Amino acid sequence: MTLMPGPATRNASPRGWLLITNIGQLLTLGSGRLDAGPRRGDDLKELGIVSDGAVLCVGGKIVSVGTTKDALRDSWIRKHRKELTEIDCAGKVVIPGFVDSHTHPVFVSPRLVDFEKRIEGASYEQIADAGGGIRSSLEAVRNATKTTLERKLLDVLQDMAAYGATTVEAKSGYGLTVESELKSLEAIRKAASTWPGTVVPTLLGAHVVPKEFQGCSQKYVEIVCKEMIPRAARRSLARFVDVFCDKGAFTPEETEQIFAAARGHGLSVRVHVGQLSETALGPLLRFDPASFDHMDHVNDNDVRQLAKRNTVVTLVPGANYFLGLKTYPDARRFIDAGVPVALATDYNPGTSPTVSMPMTMSLACTQMKMSPAEAIAAATINGAWALHMADRKGSIEPGKDADLAVFDVEDYREIPYWFGAKRCEMTILNGVIASHH
Numbered sequence: 001m002t003l004m005p006g007p008a009t010r011n012a013s014p015r016g017w018l019l020i021t022n023i024g025q026l027l028t029l030g031s032g033r034l035d036a037g038p039r040r041g042d043d044l045k046e047l048g049i050v051s052d053g054a055v056l057c058v059g060g061k062i063v064s065v066g067t068t069k070d071a072l073r074d075s076w077i078r079k080h081r082k083e084l085t086e087i088d089c090a091g092k093v094v095i096p097g098f099v100d101s102h103t104h105p106v107f108v109s110p111r112l113v114d115f116e117k118r119i120e121g122a123s124y125e126q127i128a129d130a131g132g133g134i135r136s137s138l139e140a141v142r143n144a145t146k147t148t149l150e151r152k153l154l155d156v157l158q159d160m161a162a163y164g165a166t167t168v169e170a171k172s173g174y175g176l177t178v179e180s181e182l183k184s185l186e187a188i189r190k191a192a193s194t195w196p197g198t199v200v201p202t203l204l205g206a207h208v209v210p211k212e213f214q215g216c217s218q219k220y221v222e223i224v225c226k227e228m229i230p231r232a233a234r235r236s237l238a239r240f241v242d243v244f245c246d247k248g249a250f251t252p253e254e255t256e257q258i259f260a261a262a263r264g265h266g267l268s269v270r271v272h273v274g275q276l277s278e279t280a281l282g283p284l285l286r287f288d289p290a291s292f293d294h295m296d297h298v299n300d301n302d303v304r305q306l307a308k309r310n311t312v313v314t315l316v317p318g319a320n321y322f323l324g325l326k327t328y329p330d331a332r333r334f335i336d337a338g339v340p341v342a343l344a345t346d347y348n349p350g351t352s353p354t355v356s357m358p359m360t361m362s363l364a365c366t367q368m369k370m371s372p373a374e375a376i377a378a379a380t381i382n383g384a385w386a387l388h389m390a391d392r393k394g395s396i397e398p399g400k401d402a403d404l405a406v407f408d409v410e411d412y413r414e415i416p417y418w419f420g421a422k423r424c425e426m427t428i429l430n431g432v433i434a435s436h437h
């Protein structure tokens with residue numbers, strides 16, 4: 001990523017005034033109704049496309065959105081044209097920067113042994129039982145310096161931007177001691193202060209019960225509730241607390257305990273649930289989670305409950321792909337029932353080592369039968385809802401943060417179509433231009 005104007009850019013403006021013109025398809029995702037809640041049902045397909053679009057940004061915010069013809073006739077723009085950094089998109093597609101609302105980017109090494117074992121037929125649980133899985137990433141994170149973690153994280157954030165993401169939720173969860181979880185969150189904060197995009201930190205101290213607490217998980221849960229959460233909250237190191245609530249990780253009762261501590265310290269909650277087995281969601285709903293993530297297994301009653309709420313179901317098909325599973329979460333069941341869904345990479349070393357939101361969308365289309373339009377909305381505006389940031393992120397509307405992605409395609413449907421390709425050629429992150437040639 002280079003933080004400088006791309007080839008089609010002229011007149012770098014000292015005041016951060018940006019005029020983006022000649023956008024073949026400008027996907028605004030605008031609804032004009034910020035209180036309308038996350039997109040559900042047929043609304044998930046509404047992309048608010050402007051042909052031959054233009055966007056004016058000032059001071060990191062979007063100021064106006066319309067056609068290029070109208071922008072070039074506008075008297076303020078005419079008067080200040082020379083002072084504007086102008087980006088001529090030459091007919092390309094511009095979308096809101098992706099909001100990747102579920103990632104685990106604070107780790108040291110890829111997990112190549114697990115990768116091979118799985119190819120040979122081992123299951124998620126068999127790999128974990130053999131000392132692989134989440135626990136095998138802990139030692140390196142515990143031993144790493146904060147600077148090492150921060151540098152690795154910054155590289156990842158830059159890679160994510162190269163695929164179009166401008167807002168990224170980042171979880172801790174590979175240290176699982178008080179010190180190493182706080183160190184991971186500090187590394188997230190440091191990397192976030194260098195990266196021009198927006199990072200949302202999440203404490204995932206309850207990722208798995210570490211070896212030292214095997215057989216006495218309650219002791220570990222106490223540490224999460226009484227030490228990790230209060231210390232992270234006191235220093236504003238996390239916005240959310242997440243729990244891996246599933247077979248082999250934490251029970252629903254432990255999850256409720258951790259959620260109560262989080263809410264007690266003013267943090268919102270989100271949860272990995274239904275990846276390996278079904279969990280009743282009712283008891284967790286009283287903590288008003290921002291998001292239920294994975295959701296491969298869920299019962300009809302819970303689907304009906306979710307249709308009435310703003311809790312987003314975040315689908316992460318990259319994990320199913322990488323685990324070589326034949327089945328994927330039933331996106332159609334959720335969408336058709338009126339449950340709001342988001343898409344995220346679940347970037348992590350064990351089950352989804354991808355930084356690519358377009359690849360995630362491609363999997364959503366081909367494996368979960370979401371339409372390209374639904375996939376775009378799930379990867380932008382509904383991701384913003386899943387992070388409680390829909391007032392600032394996820395659509396191209398006046399007043400929102402200047403977070404945009406320019407794709408070298410003529411039609412937005414090409415974004416999930418050219419699977420595995422990198423067609424994003426520029427992102428604008430809080431008004432800062434990064435070109436990705």
Ligand code: NIG
Binds near residue numbers: 133
């Ligand atoms: O989202 N499910 C729990 N956490 C990750 C896996 C993390 C890992 O294997 O390191 C997930 O798939």
Ligand code: FE
Binds near residue numbers: 272346348
């Ligand atoms: Fe995850």
